[in-house]
Structure formats: structure tokens, C-alpha cells
Amino acid sequence: MASSTAACDTGPGPEAMASLSRHWAEAPTLRNWFATVDHKRIGRRYLVTAGVFFGLAGASAVALRTQLAGPEAGILSAWEYNQLFTMHGTAMIFLFSTPMLFGFGNFLVPLMIGARDMAFPRLNAFGYWVFLFAGLFMWASVPAGAAPDGGWFAYVPLTDERNSPGLHLDVYTLGLLFLGVSTTAGAINFIVTALKLRAPGMSLNRVPIFVWAVVATSFMVLFALPVLNLDNVLLFLDRRFDTRFFDPGRGGNVLLWQHLFWIFGHPDVYIIVMPALGIVSAVLPVFCRRGIVGYPLIVFSIVAIAIISFGVWVHHMFATGLPQLSYGFFSAASTIITIPSGLQIFAWLATMLTGRIVVRVPFLFVVGFLVTFVVGGVTGVMFALTAFDQQITDTYFVVAHFHYVLFGGAVFPILAGLYYWLPKLTGRMAGERLGRWAFGLVFVGMNLTFLPMHVSGLLGMPRRVYTYPGGLGWDPWNLLATVGAYVLAVGLLLVVAGVIHALRRGEPAPDDPWGGDSLEWATSSPPKPYNFPVIPRVHSLHPVWDPRTAESTGLGADGDRILAEGRGTLLTSELDGRYERAVRMPQETLKPLVAALGLLIVFLGLLLAGYWVAAAGAALVVVTLGAWLWPPRQTPEEADPAVGGGAV
Amino acid sequence: MNQRLPPRTALFGGLLLWFAVLGGVLSWTVHSLAAWSIDELTCEAGHDNLAGFPLTGAVALAVLLPAAGAATALVVSVLAWRRLRPGPRADDDRSLGRAHLLAVVGLWLNVLALAMIVLGGVAALVLPPCQR
Numbered sequence: 001m002a003s004s005t006a007a008c009d010t011g012p013g014p015e016a017m018a019s020l021s022r023h024w025a026e027a028p029t030l031r032n033w034f035a036t037v038d039h040k041r042i043g044r045r046y047l048v049t050a051g052v053f054f055g056l057a058g059a060s061a062v063a064l065r066t067q068l069a070g071p072e073a074g075i076l077s078a079w080e081y082n083q084l085f086t087m088h089g090t091a092m093i094f095l096f097s098t099p100m101l102f103g104f105g106n107f108l109v110p111l112m113i114g115a116r117d118m119a120f121p122r123l124n125a126f127g128y129w130v131f132l133f134a135g136l137f138m139w140a141s142v143p144a145g146a147a148p149d150g151g152w153f154a155y156v157p158l159t160d161e162r163n164s165p166g167l168h169l170d171v172y173t174l175g176l177l178f179l180g181v182s183t184t185a186g187a188i189n190f191i192v193t194a195l196k197l198r199a200p201g202m203s204l205n206r207v208p209i210f211v212w213a214v215v216a217t218s219f220m221v222l223f224a225l226p227v228l229n230l231d232n233v234l235l236f237l238d239r240r241f242d243t244r245f246f247d248p249g250r251g252g253n254v255l256l257w258q259h260l261f262w263i264f265g266h267p268d269v270y271i272i273v274m275p276a277l278g279i280v281s282a283v284l285p286v287f288c289r290r291g292i293v294g295y296p297l298i299v300f301s302i303v304a305i306a307i308i309s310f311g312v313w314v315h316h317m318f319a320t321g322l323p324q325l326s327y328g329f330f331s332a333a334s335t336i337i338t339i340p341s342g343l344q345i346f347a348w349l350a351t352m353l354t355g356r357i358v359v360r361v362p363f364l365f366v367v368g369f370l371v372t373f374v375v376g377g378v379t380g381v382m383f384a385l386t387a388f389d390q391q392i393t394d395t396y397f398v399v400a401h402f403h404y405v406l407f408g409g410a411v412f413p414i415l416a417g418l419y420y421w422l423p424k425l426t427g428r429m430a431g432e433r434l435g436r437w438a439f440g441l442v443f444v445g446m447n448l449t450f451l452p453m454h455v456s457g458l459l460g461m462p463r464r465v466y467t468y469p470g471g472l473g474w475d476p477w478n479l480l481a482t483v484g485a486y487v488l489a490v491g492l493l494l495v496v497a498g499v500i501h502a503l504r505r506g507e508p509a510p511d512d513p514w515g516g517d518s519l520e521w522a523t524s525s526p527p528k529p530y531n532f533p534v535i536p537r538v539h540s541l542h543p544v545w546d547p548r549t550a551e552s553t554g555l556g557a558d559g560d561r562i563l564a565e566g567r568g569t570l571l572t573s574e575l576d577g578r579y580e581r582a583v584r585m586p587q588e589t590l591k592p593l594v595a596a597l598g599l600l601i602v603f604l605g606l607l608l609a610g611y612w613v614a615a616a617g618a619a620l621v622v623v624t625l626g627a628w629l630w631p632p633r634q635t636p637e638e639a640d641p642a643v644g645g646g647a648v
Numbered sequence: 649m650n651q652r653l654p655p656r657t658a659l660f661g662g663l664l665l666w667f668a669v670l671g672g673v674l675s676w677t678v679h680s681l682a683a684w685s686i687d688e689l690t691c692e693a694g695h696d697n698l699a700g701f702p703l704t705g706a707v708a709l710a711v712l713l714p715a716a717g718a719a720t721a722l723v724v725s726v727l728a729w730r731r732l733r734p735g736p737r738a739d740d741d742r743s744l745g746r747a748h749l750l751a752v753v754g755l756w757l758n759v760l761a762l763a764m765i766v767l768g769g770v771a772a773l774v775l776p777p778c779q780r
Contacts, residue, residue: 203742205749300753304760307673311680311764323691324779325707328771329684333676336764576743 011557012533016564023567024116024529026588035588037121038529039110042128044425046103047418049128050096051496053135057091060084062489065449069482071470081466082149083168087142089152090172093268094179095135097410101275102127102186104417105214107425109190111520112208114199114538116531116569117585119192122592122628123185129596130182137603138175141167148172151464153265154235156246156257161239169239170607173232178603180229187218187225195574199519200561201538202577208518208541209292212299213278216306220267220274223310228264231257240609255320262313270309272406274302276413277344280366283413283420284348286516287363288355291542294347301340301347308337318389327386334384341377345370360514361435365416368443372408376401379454394464397457403450415442415495422502423509427526430502438498441491448484452477517542522553535561535570538577595624668728669750671721672758679714679765683707683772691778703777711769718765722758729755 012020026032036042064085067076076084106124110117118124141147146167150159159169194215198207234245235257244250246257285292292298314322314330348370357363379401383389392398415438422430456477461468468474512521521544523532536543537552552561561570563582571580601617604610653661686706690698698706728751734744 201742203746205742205745296749296752297756299749300756303753304757307757308676308760308764311676314684321780323687323777325687325771325775325777326684328775329680329768332764332767332771333680336760336767339760575746 011554012562012564016562017533019564020530020533020562021528023564026529031590032588034593035125035590037117037125037586037588037592039106039118039121039124040527040529040531042124043103043105043107045128046099046106046131047425049132049135050100050103053091053095053139054100056139057088057096058489058492060088060091062485064088065482065485067466068468068478070479071468071475073467076466078466079149083142083145083147085464086148086151086172087138090138090148090176091135092406093152093272094176095131095138097272097406098183099131099135100414101214101217101272101410102183102190104279104414104421105190105275106186108421108520109193109211109214110197111424111523111527111531112211112518113194113197113202114519114532114536114543115193115197116535118189119197120189122586122589123189125589126592126595127182127185127189129593130185130599131179133596133600134175134179134182134603137178137600138171141171141175146171148175153261154257155261156235156238156254159235159239160246161242167607170236173236173239174603174607177229177232177236178599180225181599183221184225187221190214190218191222196571197569198572198577199536199538200570200572200577200579202543202572204575204577205296206538206541206543206577209281209295209298209302210275210278210518212302213274213281216302217271217274220271220306220309224264224267224271227260228268231260231264234260236606255317258317258320259313262316263310266313266316267306267309269402269405270305273409274305276369276410276417277302279413279417279420280348280369281344282518283362283416284366285351285355286420286514287358287360287366288351289358289515290351290355291517292347293350293354294343295541297343298347301343304340305337308333308340312337312384315384315386315389318386319393324386331384331386335381338377338381338384345374345377360419361430361432361439362416362420362514364436364439365412365419368439368446369408369412369416372404372412372443372446376404376406376408380405392457394462395457396453396461396463399463400450400453400457403453407446407450411446412442415439418495418499420514421520422499423513423525424520425526426503426506427509428502428506429509429513430498430506434494434498434501438491438494441487441494443491445484445486445488445491449481449488450484452480452484456481512544517545519543519549522549533562535563537561589628591624591628595621595628598624664724665728665747665750665754668721668725669754669757671724672718672754672761675714675717675721676761676764678717679710679768682714683710683768686710687777696778704772707772707777708769711765711772715762715765715769718758718762722755722762725751725754725758 026036026038063076064081067073067081106118138148148154148171149168150164150172154169154172157163159172194207194211234243237243238245238247238252244252246252246254248254281292281298311333312330314326315334318327348366379397383398383401419430419435422428456474457463459473459477461472461474468478509525511523511525513525514521519532519536519538520527522536532553534553534557536549539548539552540546543549560579560582563569567585567587568582569585571583572578573580598617598620601620602614603617605612605614605617686698687703690696690703690706696703729748732744732748732751734741734748
């Protein structure tokens with residue numbers, strides 16, 4: 001149980017350590033701030049940027065709830081309300097949840113698998129810059145009064161040019177296409193990293209659950225996102241160039257949008273939740289002082305959800321008048337997919353039941369997750385049944401359900417992960433007392449906000465209304481939800497205060513403050529630029545609890561796992577983690593930033609119909625990519641595979 | 649695990665293992681796409697047959713053939729699961745441990761896939777194909 005790897009005191013000598021520092025450290029200059037390719041710095045930036053977008057989307061939600069606190073309120077106009085609720089949903093789904101979890105993945109996946117960086121560090125930096133610019137592109141539309149206003153799923157014909165004139169929906173389609181470049185690049189990077197850069201000995205049955213979850217999510221992104229991109233391209237063409245893809249009067253099909261959107265949209269629920277479930281599987285066992293129960297079944301559950309989630313999309317369309325037999329096929333899959341999700345819940349409960357629980361702040365957030373996610377899961381099963389779904393579709397019951405799934409299933413695990421890995425991210429411990437207060441307020445506020453929505457929905461309150469008449473029985477439930485939103489906001493502000501306090505005055509964190517079992521706890525807090533002085537050899541599912549792994553980085557350290565003479569890491573085989581060869585990793589560079597700026601120019605040009613500007617941006621991207629991919633000049637020594645010929 | 653086997657045997661064993669893992673969900677994918685699209689497109693066109701073949705029969709084929717595929721994959725995965733149990737010193741042969749994990753994953757994937765196909769078949773039995 002005790003951390004053993006970090007305790008080993010012999011390993012590479014001082015010369016090797018100095019050489020590693022020389023090759024991996026980035027000089028603290030302004031240029032390197034923009035040029036960094038270090039996965040840890042990029043991961044932290046993802047977390048902070050996604051956190052800022054979460055703050056903006058959360059502030060939008062507080063404004064929406066203030067408007068809905070009582071009937072006939074006039075705080076927001078319908079025009080403002082439509083933009084704010086659309087940006088709230090769009091930002092929470094696309095600009096917060098997935099990028100936040102990609103941030104955890106960026107920081108943690110290389111550390112958990114014993115690698116020195118992501119497989120494609122420059123692509124990683126490019127992905128971050130594209131995410132930042134796409135987020136700014138979309139949020140800048142709010143003060144300009146041109147924010148998307150058709151709901152986060154932008155159904156046609158509401159969103160066609162005739163019914164939604166102006167730039168609002170062009171910001172939506174182009175913004176999501178822009179962001180999709182980042183998400184796709186990140187997904188490819190995670191897959192290659194997890195398949196090729198695992199430490200020797202880490203066969204598939206020894207891969208941490210969080211890494212399994214990130215890889216499964218990445219595969220889902222690669223299959224789901226092209227469909228959304230196609231949908232957005234078609235809508236942009238319909239709006240801008242009067243094509244007819246969604247116009248039934250001219251041979252198009254209005255349901256085509258919904259089919260394409262939900263082929264992406266339902267897997268996206270799991271794209272958001274799956275890495276969060278991986279966080280739970282990483283955090284919970286450590287505070288139960290035992291390994292996770294049912295590792296193979298949790299892996300099965302992840303794989304099953306990743307596949308089956310692509311066959312359930314029509315349950316979002318049960319009210320569109322398709323043949324009932326078609327509903328039957330999708331209802332079957334929608335019911336069955338709850339089994340692997342439930343399996344994970346029982347595995348976590350069994351882990352708690354058979355473990356020795358230590359109640360700390362990350363554990364509290366995990367418990368909050370379990371309670372709220374199960375509530376969201378139960379209402380989710382109800383939606384799989386066509387008859388029930390048709391009764392309550394488009395009511396506040398749906399809003400309550402998906403907030404229990406997404407807040408319960410993603411935000412609670414994200415907060416658990418934040419408190420759990422804060423020592424590794426920052427080298428500082430968070431205050432326990434402030435964290436417990438934050439948990440209490442977030443848990444109470446979340447339930448006070450979203451539980452009453454079940455009732456107002458069952459009483460018939462439709463979603464996406466900017467106000468409502470009094471006397472329909474909805475008033476007290478709306479008031480309760482608004483009070484809850486403010487309590488929740490205070491709780492989340494306490495989380496932010498706790499992080500800032502930890503950064504300024506937190507106690508220095510030891511390498512392994514919780515007694516964790518995965519490899520990120522086998523290195524310093526925060527990790528050195530090269531992550532591990534010696535790339536460990538893995539002998540079990542719990543390498544830090546396994547003395548043989550510690551021995552592999554101390555007395556048993558081989559030169560071919562130190563790689564001190566260059567910026568190198570190891571390639572291993574995909575299935576069994578067998579040693580293949582060393583590879584050289586690239587240095588910091590400004591090219592990813594320039595390429596992302598080029599893409600920003602492309603999308604701004606398309607938005608404002610400045611097509612020559614867009615062409616100039618595209619030229620900048622092409623030239624930058626050409627320079628990026630140009631083979632480096634290497635001496636024979638530099639091309640030596642021991643140091644690593646050819647940057648990955 | 650594979651080093652002691654002739655290459656052809658190792659290749660066949662590997663393919664069989666991947667069939668055991670993914671055969672069921674591939675069958676379910678075929679079932680979903682075929683049954684749904686046959687039903688939806690034929691009804692949308694206002695027909696109750698597919699090139700002269702009764703629609704109910706076409707949907708039944710889109711249930712039964714994938715069900716047979718999923719059941720076969722389930723049998724293969726059970727056999728793989730039973731024969732690939734790692735010994736007490738699993739660390740010495742991590743390929744065996746990895747293959748056993750894949751067999752477990754495949755076994756349960758096949759069970760779910762077969763269940764989804766059967767439930768789709770039940771829907772085809774009780775609902776007229778074009779009822780809205």
C-alpha cells in the first residue's frame with residue numbers, strides 16, 4: 001500500500017540527471033511561454049481556460065435562473081435570454097466539459113503510463129491554441145450581440161436563414177467546426193500516446209482505468225465528431241449559399257439535421273462522462289485503501305458504452321413521428337446501455353464496501369457524484385421507454401435529467417480530480433476545511449437547483465422559455481431552483497478560492513500525499529520537465545504499490561530507460577507493452593501557435609464573408625504546416641535511434 | 649504466449665480472439681443499420697415490401713442473421729475465456745493476462761449485443777413495421 005517507487009534512492013547518476021534537465025527544461029522566456037510543447041503546461045492551460053469558460057457559462061446560468069425566479073420577470077428580454085441559454089449549453093458541452101477532461105488527460109496520461117510527453121507534442125500545443133481561439137471566437141459574439149440563439153442543438157428549420165437571420169448561427173456552425181479541429185487533434189494524440197508510449201511491461205491488463213477511459217473517449221470523438229462537422233457544414237452552406245439540404249420544400253430533409261446531430265450528440269454525452277468516470281475509478285480506490293473491484297468488468301463497461309452509445313441516438317427523436325418499430329430497435333439499445341453504466345456503480349460500491357474508507361475532500365466529491373449520477377441514470381432509463389419519453393419530451397424534466405447526468409456525472413468527478421491531483425498539478429496541498437465547505441454547498445446547491453425541475457417539468461413547464469405566466473403551479477419550484485443556483489455558485493466560488501489559497505499559501509505537497517497506486521505518484525510534485533528520471537518497468541496494475549516497479553527505477557535501472565543523451569522517450573508494442581525502441585521528442589516551437597492563428601483568420605474570414613481573408617489564413621496554415629513537417633537536418637549522431645531518430 | 653506457436657497458428661488465434669471480442673457488436677451494428685434502414689426507408693416510400701419480399705421477412709432476416717453471428721462470437725469468447733486463464737505467475741506471461749482480459753471483455757460484449765438483437769426481434773414480432 002505504501003508508496004514504494006518514490007522511496008527508491010538509487011537510479012541515474014548526477015550527470016544523467018543534469019543531462020536530462022538540460023535537454024528537457026524550457027528556458028523561462030516569453031517566447032517559450034507561447035512555444036511550449038510540455039504536456040504538463042498545456043494540460044494546466046486546458047484546465048484554466050476551460051475553467052474560465054465554465055465561469056462564463058455558469059454566470060449565464062445564474063442570469064437565466066434570476067430571470068426565471070418568478071413569473072413574468074423582465075430582467076432579460078427574450079432576445080438576450082435565447083443567446084444566453086444557447087451559449088450556456090454550447091459552452092458547457094463544447095468549451096468546458098470535454099476540454100476540461102482533455103486537460104486532465106493531457107497532464108495525466110503520459111504520467112500514468114510512464115512516458116515523458118504526449119506522442120505528438122507540437123500537435124498537442126496546436127490543439128490547445130485552437131481550443132482557446134475557438135472559445136474566444138464564440139464568446140466574443142456575446143458582447144457583439146451576435147451569439148448563437150437556437151439552443152445548443154440548433155434544430156432546423158428554426159436555425160435556417162429565414163427564421164434566424166444574422167450571424168448568430170454562423171458563429172455556432174463555424175465555431176464548432178473550428179473547435180472540432182482541436183478535439184480531433186487531441187483525440188488522435190491520446191490514442192497514439194496510450195498505444196505506443198506506455199512504459200515497458202504495461203500490457204493492456206495493467207493500464208489504469210482513467211487511461212482506458214480517455215482512449216475510449218478519443219475513439220468516440222474520432223467516429224462522432226465528423227458527423228457533427230458534416231451537419232454544421234451543411235447548415236452553413238444552407239444559410240450562406242442557399243443550398244437545400246434541410247429544406248423539405250426543395251428536396252431537403254428537416255430530420256436530417258436531427259439524425260446527424262444526435263448520431264454525434266448521444267455519444268457526446270458519454271464523451272463527456274466517460275473520462276469523468278475514469279477519474280472516479282482513479283480516486284475512489286485510493287481513499288478505500290484497496291484496488292478497484294472488478295477491473296476487467298470496468299474495462300468491459302467502458303468499451304461497451306463506447307460502442308453501444310452510437311446505436312441509441314433515435315431516443316432523442318421519439319417525438320418526431322418515425323415508425324414505432326424503428327423506435328423499438330433504439331429503445332432496446334438505450335435500455336441495454338444502462339447495464340454497463342450500472343456495473344461501474346456496483347464496482348465502486350463494492351470497492352467502498354470492502355475497503356477501509358478515508359474521508360477526504362476528493363472522496364466526498366466522489367460520493368456526491370455517486371448519488372447524483374444514479375438519480376440522473378434512473379431518469380435516463382425512463383427516457384429509453386418511448387411512451388414515457390413522448391409524454392415529457394421538451395419539458396423541464398429533461399433539463400433536470402441531463403443536469404443530473406452532466407453535473408453529477410462530470411462536474412463532481414472533475415472537482416474530485418481537481419482536489420486529488422492539485423498536489424501533482426501545483427506542488428501545493430489544498431485546505432481540507434474550505435474544501436469540505438465547498439463540497440457541502442455544491443452538493444446542496446446542485447440538488448436544490450435541479451431536483452425541483454423534475455416537478456415543474458412533470459407539471460408541464462416547457463424548456464427554453466424566457467418567462468412563464470403565474471398560477472400554473474410552477475412558481476415555487478422555479479424559485480427553489482433559483483435559490484439553489486445561487487447556493488451552487490457560492491460553492492463553486494469557494495472551490496476557486498480554495499485553489500487560489502493553495503497556490504499562494506498551501507502546504508508543499510509530498511510526491512505521493514494520498515498513497516496512490518498509479519505512476520503519476522511515482523514522480524515529484526510537480527513533476528520535472530522529463531517526468532521520470534528513469535522510465536519505469538511495470539509489473540502489475542498497481543505499480544506504485546509494487547516494489548518490483550520501484551526496483552526498476554533504482555538499482556535495476558537500465559540505460560535504455562534513462563535516455564539521458566537527448567530528449568527521448570520509449571516506444572513499446574500496442575498490446576503487451578514490449579520494448580521496441582527509443583524516439584526523439586521535438587523541442588518547443590511557435591509553429592503550432594502560428595498555425596492556430598491562421599485557422600482563426602480562416603474562420604473569421606468565413607464568418608464575415610471575407611473569403612479572400614479566409615484564403616490568406618488558409619495559405620498561412622499550409623505554409624506553417626509545410627515548415628512544421630519539413631524533415632529536420634540531423635547529424636548521424638542525432639539520428640541515432642538510441643537518442644531517437646526522427647521526432648515523433 | 650505467441651512465441652511458441654507457428655506464425656500461421658498465431659495469426660489464426662489472434663483473429664479468432666478479435667472475433668470473440670468484436671464479433672457480437674459488429675453483428676449488432678449490422679442488425680441496427682439493416683433493420684432500421686430497411687424499415688424506415690421502405691415505410692417512408694409507402695411500400696410494405698422490399699423488391700417483392702415482405703417487409704416483415706426482411707426485418708426478420710436482419711434480426712436472425714446478426715443474432716447467429718453474435719451467438720457464434722459468444723461461444724468463441726467463452727472458449728477463449730476458459731482457455732486463456734493466466735497462471736499464478738501471470739507476470740511471466742503478460743500476453744496471457746492481456747488475452748484473458750480481452751476474452752472477458754468480449755464475452756460480456758457478446759451477451760449485450762445478443763440481448764439487443766433479441767429485443768429488437770421482439771419489437772419486430774409485436775409491432776407492425778410501418779405503424780406510426
